[in-house]
Amino acid sequence: MRHVALFLYGLTGGGATRRTLALAEGFSEHGLRTDLVVIDPTGPLAERLPPALNLIALDSWALRFRRRFRPRRRPLMEAAAPALAEYLRRHRPDLLLSAANHAHMSAVEGRRLSATGIPLVLRVSNHLTASHEQTGQLARLQRARTLYGEADAAIAVCHDIAADLRRHVPVLRERVFVATNPTLTPEIETLARQPVDHPWADDPSRPLIVAAGRLSPQKDFPTLIRALARLRQPARLVILGEGKQRPQLERLIRSLGLTDRVVLPGFTTNPYAWMARADLFVLSSRWEGFPGVLVEAMACGCPVVSTDCPSGPRELLENGRLGPLVPVGDDQALAEAMQQALQTPADVAALRHSAWRYTPARAVAEYLQILQTVSGRAGRTRPPRP
Numbered sequence: 001m002r003h004v005a006l007f008l009y010g011l012t013g014g015g016a017t018r019r020t021l022a023l024a025e026g027f028s029e030h031g032l033r034t035d036l037v038v039i040d041p042t043g044p045l046a047e048r049l050p051p052a053l054n055l056i057a058l059d060s061w062a063l064r065f066r067r068r069f070r071p072r073r074r075p076l077m078e079a080a081a082p083a084l085a086e087y088l089r090r091h092r093p094d095l096l097l098s099a100a101n102h103a104h105m106s107a108v109e110g111r112r113l114s115a116t117g118i119p120l121v122l123r124v125s126n127h128l129t130a131s132h133e134q135t136g137q138l139a140r141l142q143r144a145r146t147l148y149g150e151a152d153a154a155i156a157v158c159h160d161i162a163a164d165l166r167r168h169v170p171v172l173r174e175r176v177f178v179a180t181n182p183t184l185t186p187e188i189e190t191l192a193r194q195p196v197d198h199p200w201a202d203d204p205s206r207p208l209i210v211a212a213g214r215l216s217p218q219k220d221f222p223t224l225i226r227a228l229a230r231l232r233q234p235a236r237l238v239i240l241g242e243g244k245q246r247p248q249l250e251r252l253i254r255s256l257g258l259t260d261r262v263v264l265p266g267f268t269t270n271p272y273a274w275m276a277r278a279d280l281f282v283l284s285s286r287w288e289g290f291p292g293v294l295v296e297a298m299a300c301g302c303p304v305v306s307t308d309c310p311s312g313p314r315e316l317l318e319n320g321r322l323g324p325l326v327p328v329g330d331d332q333a334l335a336e337a338m339q340q341a342l343q344t345p346a347d348v349a350a351l352r353h354s355a356w357r358y359t360p361a362r363a364v365a366e367y368l369q370i371l372q373t374v375s376g377r378a379g380r381t382r383p384p385r386p
Contacts, residue, residue, distance in 0.1 A: 006024050011042060013267060026182070094118070120151045160361070200236050218287060225249065230331060239264050290311075305341050
């Protein structure tokens with residue numbers, strides 16, 4: 001395998017994009033020709049692309065039409081398969097890695113349309129059934145189960161996701177792998193020491209609680225805000241991120257009289273400086289895949305509390321040994337766990353040691369081993385190049 005393509009929507013600042021770039025950079029450093037195939041080549045991470053990566057923006061009449069009249073991710077992804085098929089026919093990578101959940105259906109359809117037989121591997125970073133059932137997308141879940149089975153293999157970011165895939169996509173059962181998620185880089189330690197331009201950051205008079213993520217129903221920040229209101233001590237809460245739920249969250253904050261205790265600063269490229277200064281990091285999600293923010297907080301030496309959602313937190317926190325796990329959506333239980341964590345000294349060394357297993361170097365080595373195996377196996381039945 002000498003040429004690999006990674007496919008995803010674009011260069012947003014989200015976790016899936018950052019992990020994809022870490023893998024792509026690692027593949028390139030190992031001497032592979034590495035294409036990053038996207039629909040939207042703009043975004044916060046566009047300027048941070050390593051020069052060795054080949055950025056390829058898909059284009060077609062259908063994509064241009066939807067960019068103009070329906071410029072949202074899902075409609076654009078649904079129109080991407082023919083353009084991806086054309087890329088595969090023209091560039092002929094040795095393997096296509098669909099790097100984010102939102103890309104998988106288009107990747108399967110694009111590979112099928114291309115008639116190239118190029119091996120396709122899905123990097124599955126969210127719990128398949130939980131993410132669709134929680135949002136009521138049962139028809140889409142059934143379609144995903146069918147299409148995922150056409151892939152040559154899937155790489156899950158944690159064991160719970162792997163078990164979910166094996167259970168619900170049985171045709172993939174023997175071709176599901178688990179690999180380290182490339183979450184941490186050495187620059188995190190430098191970024192964590194940078195100053196934070198906010199009066200709460202270095203004010204020891206009240207405990208500082210930090211959360212981070214897209215302001216969306218998945219992250220369930222309303223439960224976290226209600227839990228804060230239940231705390232017996234006047235802690236402050238900073239929720240880093242942006243999203244469509246901002247107006248709803250701001251109304252809830254006002255209704256609970258928490259405007260002097262909760263702030264929503266928006267998206268930041270450096271959440272680590274906040275994490276390093278926080279007394280506690282809280283993940284309140286209804287579902288996840290591999291919550292990298294938990295790992296990042298632990299790496300910064302910050303105590304953590306999480307919901308016991310599918311999937312990832314239980315595995316990352318070693319069944320609660322490294323931080324309390326509480327039922328999803330239970331603000332009373334979350335408040336009690338937060339209170340306990342604020343009053344109990346954390347084993348910072350254990351948190352850091354556990355977190356620093358999730359490095360790009362380790363992840364890239366594991367991915368390359370899996371991809372080489374899949375490429376060699378699929379290559380024996382692959383149609384010849386024209």
